[in-house]
Amino acid sequence: AAGVIQSPRHLIKEKRETATLKCYPIPRHDTVYWYQQGPGQDPQFLISFYEKMQSDKGSIPDRFSAQQFSDYHSELNMSSLELGDSALYFCASSLGGTGKNSPLHFGNGTRLTVT
Amino acid sequence: AQTVTQSQPEMSVQEAETVTLSCTYDTSESNYYLFWYKQPPSRQMILVIRQEAYKQQNATENRFSVNFQKAAKSFSLKISDSQLGDTAMYFCAFMKPTRHTGTASKLTFGTGTRLQVTL
Numbered sequence: 001a002a003g004v005i006q007s008p009r010h011l012i013k014e015k016r017e018t019a020t021l022k023c024y025p026i027p028r029h030d031t032v033y034w035y036q037q038g039p040g041q042d043p044q045f046l047i048s049f050y051e052k053m054q055s056d057k058g059s060i061p062d063r064f065s066a067q068q069f070s071d072y073h074s075e076l077n078m079s080s081l082e083l084g085d086s087a088l089y090f091c092a093s094s095l096g097g098t099g100k101n102s103p104l105h106f107g108n109g110t111r112l113t114v115t
Numbered sequence: 116a117q118t119v120t121q122s123q124p125e126m127s128v129q130e131a132e133t134v135t136l137s138c139t140y141d142t143s144e145s146n147y148y149l150f151w152y153k154q155p156p157s158r159q160m161i162l163v164i165r166q167e168a169y170k171q172q173n174a175t176e177n178r179f180s181v182n183f184q185k186a187a188k189s190f191s192l193k194i195s196d197s198q199l200g201d202t203a204m205y206f207c208a209f210m211k212p213t214r215h216t217g218t219a220s221k222l223t224f225g226t227g228t229r230l231q232v233t234l
Contacts, residue, residue, distance in 0.1 A: 033221055033222075041226075042206060042224040042225060042226050042227050043160070043206075043222075043224050045221045045222070045223070048221055056221055058221070088158055090160060092160075092222075094220075096220075103148075103150060103162050103165050103210075104162075104210075104222055105162065106152075106159070106160035106161075108157075108158075108159050109158055109159070109160075111158075
């Protein structure tokens, strides 16, 4: 079965640079979530989109922005990168909307290293 | 806001034995969903099992089962016949239901329990 696809798998950037992470949800899934997982920590919710509109916002820095496109894929844009942004970034997808509450299916993550 | 607590940072179990991982949560919602996710060394996040709060019957998935105590707000995971491949970080997670079109329910994770299965 098709899974959530994230690219790139690994990314190395320098401080103050910009990074773009991409996420392709499971076909027919209309909801995308972004999570950040620091070393030895639990995943922290950043932002979610349902039907191309922002649905919920968590602890996402102002330096980060995201959107969901017409084909339901999503991109997380990160600017002015800091050393503390080094983490594993997960994208997850689900079937959203009232009453569905389907479980989140995660991609393999993008490991971002900021040097 | 919902909180999820996993009080066991690390646990160890011998192969073929049974182990139980604890999870408690706090919420004012009457209906919600609880999950256990597994994160092996590959760092993939894999859904292990799901429980809907309005269902009294405990969920089971092969060797994995839960003990859901709604009144106590407890949601433990039992792994039977442990295998080396079960070695992973296990996260308990909470999701409240969507009520409005245009919203998406996010997961709130606990801090995880690192499980080591030994020979």
